[in-house]
Amino acid sequence: MKVAAIGVGLTKFGEHWENSFSQLFVDAGAMALKDAGIDGKDIEAIFVGNMSGGRFVDQEHISSLIADNCGLTPIPSTRIEAACASGGLALRQGVMAIESGFHDIVVAGGVEKMTDILTERTTQTLATAANQEWEAFLGMTFPGLYAMIARRHMHEFGTTREQLAMVSVKNHENAMNNPYAQYHVKITAEEVMNSTIVADPLRLLDCSPITDGAACIILASEKKAKEFTDSPIYITGSGQASSSISLHDRERIAVTDATVNASREAYRRADKTPGDIGVAEVHDAFTIGEILAIEGLGFCDIGKGGITTENGETKIGGRIPVNTSGGLKAKGHPVGATGVAQAAEIIFQLRGEAGKRQVDADVGLTHNIGGSGGTAVVHILEK
């Protein structure tokens, strides 16, 4: 069975001081319903990705809260969590719910409200995506983990500090044309390389920000989709893989095996190869993350992500445009929402609704990572 995306909604990403956690989801959901041209009563189930309602807003059981505040009780509502990959997994569970025949129309969404607590608690909470006993309790943070990966990548493959910066420069440039993005600020490679050091070699402008936001996709069975739209976007491939949650337990550090394994499954299901992909949203929580992603997804050879970026191949207009939305770096990274927002961008692109950041593509891909690579989930979308 084919599963179609028939509606998309998202909030502006940024600091939402006037909006509650659940209101963000309601706003994104309302936009998605309107976009799909359906009513709340058509929705049969909710799957919501969220990393840490329990720590960011002291609220677990958000599935019930969200169904309630959306006015959608008594339909089933389920929260999915895999750190920063929570949104991508919610999308996958939504696809499964339809393919299983349990439901015909569901919402797959994601939400995170990260600014309601003190910054040091935010950092601690993000660190719960790493192994607490072996990493976080010993003082390791996510910039620290990704800095070690970056250093190893530079050592093994000759990736340069400038190439890392170019990821950030490109994504900030793309975000200039995305009204949902947190930042509309052009930056230069020099600015990245001279920004405050966070964890050597990563600097402030290598790191995605703290963000509030939500995103929703309405998924429907092929049959139902045709009742509501003439131009559904199909989700033809879904792949998910796990890896050691701890960096030190992996066989290799400078390659994200979970990405390799998840994308292999997604390509197989969609009967596609990396060369078929015309646009991709990948998990650039840190600049090195995008380089790891384009390598793991097969857009270039392992070790060639830096030079591929430097050559402009991942720019809009390049061979394989990556993170046209601005990516996690410049669009923002409300962790539980990110995987769904990535799919939203691909849907905008495939529908030709991406405005000044529009690329020419019939097939798109999303790539969402949990932790330092303990979870990866990849989706392939097609016109």
Next chain:
Amino acid sequence: MKVAAIGVGLTKFGEHWENSFSQLFVDAGAMALKDAGIDGKDIEAIFVGNMSGGRFVDQEHISSLIADNCGLTPIPSTRIEAACASGGLALRQGVMAIESGFHDIVVAGGVEKMTDILTERTTQTLATAANQEWEAFLGMTFPGLYAMIARRHMHEFGTTREQLAMVSVKNHENAMNNPYAQYHVKITAEEVMNSTIVADPLRLLDCSPITDGAACIILASEKKAKEFTDSPIYITGSGQASSSISLHDRERIAVTDATVNASREAYRRADKTPGDIGVAEVHDAFTIGEILAIEGLGFCDIGKGGITTENGETKIGGRIPVNTSGGLKAKGHPVGATGVAQAAEIIFQLRGEAGKRQVDADVGLTHNIGGSGGTAVVHILEK
């Protein structure tokens, strides 16, 4: 497609000071694999129910940790959360994963380690299953919410304090014969009614305890199941419903609408009626919870749960034996594991492996609640 349970594993429920959070899951998983007669390499995905790793053990992203510690990477591993209904939803996602054709053999498990933090933080964490803004921040706790439900039930239907006590007495008696139960202590109705008051009218012996534990079920497609066992137990019905997370927002307080709605779906899918059920595990987080459950599930009329209990109809040997395992009250309630452990008990019963607590039944039911009734999930299992 029919989905079969081919293996069951669980830890003893109780206080596990020597075991880590993930080790509990590994132990339950290893027992389930052995029971199924399969190897770890046969497992294609993990679905794990967990309420609050983030707060109980400072660890989110537990799906990756568990896949890693089970030695099952790189297979997909996904955490599901809906407070105390997390385990039941993990089971449902496992069923969907197989019915969708994504997987043939998966583990649906649940785990919670609740004793590693101070008791007051445990209470605060459990309260994150209620509406934080409207309930928990104002001082409301779960015993308080269920006490109000109990008071309303007594007011509307004449349910007595003694009838509440009889739930606890029965479940402690059942637990005497369950080696996995936290308590092996017979109690009397007088002891329940004279125990320390927690939230009037509920007393200490009306409340389920704080528990560490894990449970796992191996699920397989019908075709695969037949390769491994001649006596699979089929999951023929699954129903899930949401309701307002806040008690004050519900149309009625003394009836759990989510239970009514979830069971209706489960009965419909399994083509069964309440009268077909021969044994049930229901969500007795508080004694009033079991009375609400047997009414909402249709085992007796609304308002008659107290007298049904008093008449002994829910005892082993009665018309519809309920909580033969000892229930949440006496078996223990490691919140994320409970929904899976309920299914484990029904599988033991349907296989005829329940020892001295064995009943004669061909069809069983599990009923798992999140919060004060914001989520309900019901499964029907058959020989």
